[in-house]
Amino acid sequence: MNHPASNGRARPQGAPDGSASRPYQRETDEFVPGSNEWPDDLSRREFLRLAGATLALAGLNSCTKQPLETIVPYVKQPEIVIPGKPLRFATASQFGGFGQGLLVTAYEGRPTKIEGNPTHPASLGATTVWSQADVLDLYDPDRAQTVTTGGAIKTVSDFWDALNLAIEPLKQNGGAAFRILSEPISSPTLLAQLDRVLQSFPAARWAIWDPLNRDTIAGAEVICDFTKAKVVVAFDSDFLYAHPYALRNARDVANRRRVIEPHGAGMNRFYAAEPTPTITGSNADHRIAVAARDVLPLAQTIAAELGIGVATPRNIENADWIAAVVRDLNASRGESVVIAGETQPPELHALVAQMNAMLGNMGNTVAATPALSLPGSQIAFGDLVEEMQRSAVELLVIFGGNPRYDAPADFNFADAFNKVKLRVHHSVYFNETSRHSHWHVPATHFLESWSDTRAFDGSVSIVQPLIEPMYVGVSAHEILEAVTERSPRSAYEILRSHWSGPEPAPDFEAKWRRALSDGVVTEFQPPSFAGAGQSIAPAPSATPLEKRQRSEARGSQLEILFRPDVSVRDGRYANNGWLQELPRRFSSLTWDNAALISPELAKAAGLNNGDVVELTFRDRKLRAPLWIQPGQAKHSVTLPLGYGREIVGGVGRNVGFNAYALRTSDSLWFADDLTIHKTADRHWLVTTQHHHDVTGRGILHDGTLDEFLADPHYAQKPEELPPLGYTLYDPSEYPYKGYKWGMVVDLNVCIGCHACTIACQAENNIPVVGKQQVGVHREMHWIRVSTFYSGTEENPRITHQPVPCMHCENAPCELVCPVAATAHDNEGLNLQIYNRCVGTRYCSNNCPYKVRRFNFLEYNGRLSPSEKLVKNPDVTVRSRGVMEKCTYCIQRINAARITAELDQRKIRDGEIVPACAQVCPVEAITFGNMNDPRSRLMRLKRSPLNYWMLGELNTQPRTSYLAKLRNVNAELVRSD
Amino acid sequence: MNAPDQSPLTSNFSPSQSPLGYPTNLLAPGQTYETVNATIADVPLKPAPGPWWVGFIIASLLLLMFLVAVTWLFIKGVGIWGVNVPVAWGFAIVNFVWWVGIAHAGTFISAILLLLFQPWRTAINRFTEAMTLFAVCCAGLMPLLHLGRPWVFYWLLPYPDTMRLWPQFRSPLVWDVFAVGTYFTISLLFWYLGLVPDLATVRDRAKKLWQKKLYGFFALGWRNSAAHWQRHQIAYLLLAGLATPLVLSVHSVVSFDFAVAIVPGWHSTIFPPYFVAGAIYSGFAMALNIIIPVRKIYHLEHLITGRYLNNMANIMLVTGMIVAYGYFIEAFMAWYSGDIFEIYMMMNRAFGPYGWVFWLLMLCNVLVPQALWSARIRRNALLLFVVALFINVGMWIERFVIVISSLNRDYSPSTWAMFYPTKWDWMTLFGSVGLFLTLLFLFIKFLPMISISETRELVAEPEKATTP
């Protein structure tokens, strides 16, 4: 009698708990929203039948017998496959046009989990939240599944014919009316193919459009070595999170901040100036909130102080911060990094380059990125649109992206697009652009087809598929080939022939295989082509000088900021349930975006969270709900991009507002002259965390490096702990003779990226519950990342704290369970046995850490067949009415144990890596055996920074924390 | 009320007022065996009066609503309620504790007053015992509905299963199963044993054969012989002896559900006594809420005299003071402990988002009952009814405060969240009231609602009926 209550993927429509982002009125709807709809699949007759059953005490289905199951063996079994054992393959994905090395786990040819590739320099074994979520996209039933033209289903060969038909006439004038639009491309093979196409059509042109482009940096793109940097100064740069090299940056910065012993303890000092809180800023020792328009003047002042001849603007705030920065920079020449974000104008990047140069960082800590040679005959996106307006474009082939949704509003791309004679769109999802194209060709997911890609640091990887295309899928390689050749070869042949060259070297096969297994090509270079060489910097969207000089005068004017969303980025992940439900940083919002405003502004204008305001910018209007964000620059309003998608799957529909509607080509990232006024409406914003203040409880221990050096054990002081083994029960009941699992979370290096949360979700089959359920506090994440503010509301100190199950030795949850469904094991794991749980929820009440999650409804009820494929076969899929929680990834523990047993040895230190620890870019989470004094874990547990969360409750957790340290500048403490 | 003869049995000479202004009569003047038999035993034999039908129909409609709510619950799961993490316990538990509490008056009156030879139990014990049974039925259902997987509820019972697993006896929830189970069994036996002689009376007065047979069957062939009486009395006393400790044990065990947990606001040693007091408090309140209207509808004023109401009011006053003291001590200990979690809990309870509920509780359970100091109010059935109503609501609110406002902000601030009941929560609450009333109305219609035999004793021993 399980009528699925909430569709696992939380389609806003359909499900009883449906209709996401419906304006929420507490006064009219005092009930859990959606708790009162009648399910579409329940007839009145059925209800009465069940009512009868209820009388006879419903659901004695515990008596029913197991259904018959079938075993389906292979017809021909592949050698490498051992049924029941997963295989791992190296591959790579794209992030803003740059490669990310991955290792993907597959069961019987079914990829279920994506991990980072330890040998890949841009990954080092970690991944971004997006890489974790990619595997969900692979199985998304809302993906484009067939070639379509005007809604009609066609075959791929139909498309080839249509393409050839369209191309023939263009050949006369060298393809003067032929244009190609793509996202940033770094695939050597694809670029070579593109070059070939452009050669054969001399008059043809190609353009790149990426709504999150890094054009402002253009040539000045640098790669920083933070391991050598004593001082880091970031100007509105999120280089720890939203950056193609973020994983590596984060690891390097963390390694300069990791403190375990007082002896030889050192940390870099990290300054950040930014208009809206970012992961990067929240980790700075000294962060100041300045309007985006004031960042350049700020940098200029610092530059001037450093002795670079620039006009210094008058009356700049934060004088003491500037002084401190200058002092520290001067003190550590050649050992510092100054970095600016792509959201700042080229002037700043030029200036930053000068600063790095004169500080002697160039060559030491900062180096230019290897230039990527692109084919010639490239034009700027703006020019392309202008051509389209003139109806000068007859054939436009768009690879990926979604320009009709995310092109700058002032281009009015929509009608320019409609003037193109034949429009072809090639993308994984059928989106706004596809809807208005003549042909839409489903692209293969990167786990489905062959390609290659190039990372931020220039290292190249082969992208190898793990699964046959689930639906009709074509790769960009094949389409580009189809432009010149009549019938394209398969992506694999294209790629291989490109790498091997016309006559393959004798040892090519060996090298090729090694490249595949390593995931990075080391032994040979991708053959280069006679391209135009250096990349072409498109016309920079610069803010003219006179504007800037007026900036102080307009200090009180509102400034609009456009930022990629931390979850859905530019909107490409809008249909990904994991990312939609992943709490946004700081605000903990889910299933929505909101205009972020500063507390001061909120007070001044009498605004509250959830108020819907009308934003007016350059005569364009947009209604958006508000969120008050501590740490936001006083007069800056942040609009996260990527929401309000219209042509999108069931998950992303009606979620958030579309900030692109206001975004113009000269205000890609920020601009002045925003006006907002309050409307009567309210919007129901749901968050997973309402209170950001620890209220002085023994949950979070933090301090400064100086305090630590003065008294290494200060972090263990605050609460008095009861003596060990202080219990009513027989201590010899659990001697923990064998392994004794434990975990340490190093708050000092944790950057709060939430990768652990989503990695855990992917590993442990954690369901997505949808906005309504999150709204009534039923999110299921096993490891949450709590964000705590301290200090002033205007510019608080921000601390992130990942909280998994503590696996207490005196677990309060255990002794209250009437059926012993949560119990201890001999290695000290606190277990939750789903199939024994009757769902009294007593354990959750009694858990002081509130890490237990309950299946209030059938969250896995309505999975489509393809969605079931993403589930990890080694973890039980929980059904309605049972409690669940972090298990320290017991499936991985048992797997490692069995391997060890089979070759008759002990489990090695570091052999077991829980999903959260594996994904962590900064190695903040360490798991291991507490009975092994030489283990990495115990080295950390012996640190004087090691403390127990709420230790005074005598729960004796196995999970402990290393206290958070800040390397504050003594002169700044007053103002901090 | 015209007495058929002037036999010495009639008790029409006693002063109806004590010097202190208490009503003293347990029995209105002019009662004879015959009048007593007639007034009580004829109710089941005569067609039900109009008011009964009105009440019964309303009650059964509520019961229907309960059935709908429960069916829906089994279809979709506890997610239809407002429960969440951190507030994982909601109305189901609140209702459970409330009903168990109400169940207490019965045993208290029957057992303890019997052992203390308090004659003023005579006219009300049958009633309150019935109430006890029905309240326990409602209470027993609640934990079942509360379960995430109700169809495996039997895992809480110890039996040799195919998994070779047993319940975890450290858990108070398992204790509950036994406590409530025992309580129900004893109460049932006690109630039925008391009924036997009266069933015989009804049997003998019945005109229709099927009535004779029906009541005769349940009268177990009672013939009023001395031997019968002698055994009956012994058994009755024994059961009373068994039931007395239960009055204290059951609600103590229920309070362990909270006291054993480490949640601030639950983890407190005062809980057992103050839960028991609260239970008797609400039990008597509920008894009054039912007896007063029934007494009016069936014109039983001469059997259930003001003396009863007065005494019950006194008990409520006493237990009410104990409960008030409990509230005070909780607050005091929170401050005295110096424990930041306890202190915060108390502040949150009184001034947090659920603060208004707390002050409503103070009004209902502490302020209003002070009216009972006045004898005039104690003697005024209507006012007494109102006060009792306040107390019943108050006792439900008390459990709400304990369960919800302790859970919604416990140790870990980053997980604090509010609880809002859904309409399904309310339907379950009022539906269970429907179940309770339906059973009660059936009892009134088909069984002697006052102990005939014991009332006859009062007629036989007038001095007992008029002790001031």
Place this chain on the structure above:
Amino acid sequence: MAQLFPKSANVHARVIIVSIVVLACGAGWATSMIYWSPYTTEVDVPLQQPIPFSHKHHVTDDGIDCRYCHTSVEKSSFAGIPSTETCMTCHSQLWTDAPILASVRESLATGRPLKWTRVNDLPDYVYFNHSVHVSKGIGCSECHGRIDQMPLTHKAQTLYMRWCLDCHEAPQKYIRPRDKVFDAAWQSPPNQLQQGKELIREYHVDTSGRLTNCSACHR
């Protein structure tokens, strides 16, 4: 006044009282009987299969080793069901046109796999691993019974948790030398308990009690 009930009513009363007690006990007994009967456990009940495959014939008559078909039993949690190719290695030579094997040949021809019905089917929340049991000296026949004597394959044990615990608590009762693991006819020697203890030491079987932890099988 006339008697309401005949004299026999007294007897009836007694009978009813007694029978209530009897029925209560009987009900409990019946339930447990049902739970342990082949109706529920499906022990010794052969299931419908696409081909009436006989382990008896292949193991006893042909003397084929378990691992020839169940290839991954020593490497993986899953023992492995032979691919159609595996069947055809022999049956491309033997019984090449036996009607009984039509579906196998068809499977190879069409590439459509055979669909066998699971005989030993554990619930999805139980994670059993063949390889570790085999390597620790638990023989096939301990769970699968005299598979070599089964013309049609059927369950040999209830696979109830109670039954699992039986061995997990005292492996010495069932453990056997590694070289005897695939010997279906193996009989435990008279000194099994003492030999078992030695084998436990030799094979490093965990006797700390971890084997009876929930986490040993449930995740």
